[in-house]
Each structure stands twice: as structure tokens, then as C-alpha cells.
Amino acid sequence: MNKVLLLLFLCLNFSFFSFAQSENNVELPYFQNDQIIERNKIEIFPNPAVEHIFVKIENSELQKVEFELFNIIGNSLDIKPEEISRNTYKINVEEYPAGYYLLIVKDPITRFNQAFKFHKIK
Numbered sequence: 804m805n806k807v808l809l810l811l812f813l814c815l816n817f818s819f820f821s822f823a824q825s826e827n828n829v830e831l832p833y834f835q836n837d838q839i840i841e842r843n844k845i846e847i848f849p850n851p852a853v854e855h856i857f858v859k860i861e862n863s864e865l866q867k868v869e870f871e872l873f874n875i876i877g878n879s880l881d882i883k884p885e886e887i888s889r890n891t892y893k894i895n896v897e898e899y900p901a902g903y904y905l906l907i908v909k910d911p912i913t914r915f916n917q918a919f920k921f922h923k924i925k
Contacts, residue, residue, distance in 0.1 A: 851922040
């Protein structure tokens with residue numbers, strides 16, 4: 804009986820641990836008609852950037868996209884993203900000094916949150 808309880812306890816711990824590890828916001832690809840479909844595919848370009856960056860979101864399930872910009876030491880910077888077409892945004896970075904920046908793409912409704920690093924030059 805003790806062995807069964809111990810085995811049950813260990814199985815529950817391992818299953819909880821693996822569940823906790825899978826509770827992140829990274830969307831995994833899934834198969835549909837023998838093709839891999841990647842949900843919430845996000846591209847940041849150009850990298851390195853000079854005046855602005857574009858954010859393109861494909862296969863999106865995001866409902867309310869928000870952006871945050873941080874310099875490499877963690878200071879939050881004000882940005883005003885402009886939606887230039889459906890799921891494509893333009894962010895002006897011309898006024899910031901050269902260096903590395905982190906752009907956070909998030910959706911509070913679906914609890915999506917993903918960071919992208921880009922290099923600003925000149």
C-alpha cells in the first residue's frame with residue numbers, strides 16, 4: 804500500500820512539474836492537413852533598425868495587441884505604434900540612441916507575452 808501511494812505521489816509530482824513547465828506564453832506549432840501551422844507568428848524587421856521597425860503578426864489569435872519598448876538596461880520608453888495594415892504595425896525608433904532594445908508584444912486578453920530584441924543603429 805505504501806509503495807502504491809509513493810508511486811502515485813511521484814506520478815502526480817512529475818505530471819504537475821511538466822504542466823508547470825508548459826505554462827508559458829510561447830505558442831507551439833500544430834499540424835493541420837499535413838502542414839505545420841505556427842500560431843501568433845511575429846516578425847520584427849528591419850534588424851538592425853535606423854528610423855523605425857515593423858511588427859508583422861500572422862496566424863494571430865490575439866485580440867488586443869499592445870507594445871512596450873525597453874532599452875537594454877530595462878528603462879521603459881514611450882512609443883506610439885501605428886497600425887499600417889491589418890496585423891502590421893510601424894514603431895518609430897529614430898529618436899532613440901544606438902543600442903539594443905527589447906520590444907514586448909502582449910495581449911492582456913489572451914495573456915500572450917513575447918519579447919524581441921533588435922539593434923538600433925545611428
